[in-house]
Amino acid sequence: MEDSSCLNQLSAVYIHLIFSTKERFPYLKDEQLQRDLHAYLGETSKRLDCPPIRVGGVEDLACKIRTHDYAS
Numbered sequence: 609m610e611d612s613s614c615l616n617q618l619s620a621v622y623i624h625l626i627f628s629t630k631e632r633f634p635y636l637k638d639e640q641l642q643r644d645l646h647a648y649l650g651e652t653s654k655r656l657d658c659p660p661i662r663v664g665g666v667e668d669l670a671c672k673i674r675t676h677d678y679a680s
Contacts, residue, residue: 623658625672627665634667645670 629635636642646663649672653660660674 620675622661623672623674625674626669627671628669632668636665636667636670642667642670 636645642665646665649670650660650663653663653672653674658674660672663670663672665671
């Protein structure tokens with residue numbers, strides 16, 4: 609019989625965030641602006657201890673997929 613005090617459980621929650629521009633206007637046509645926004649979203653997520661898996665988007669929305677691990 610195994611000692612349950614030695615067992616660890618790990619759960620991960622995957623979060624898919626989508627941000628759209630106001631009235632879906634293509635504000636993010638500029639590629640440099642897109643890169644800056646994606647970098648900002650990624651860095652903010654890292655500072656919140658939720659490292660991003662992927663950050664991307666198109667001219668009228670930005671997407672971020674991240675994970676948050678829970679250990680017990």
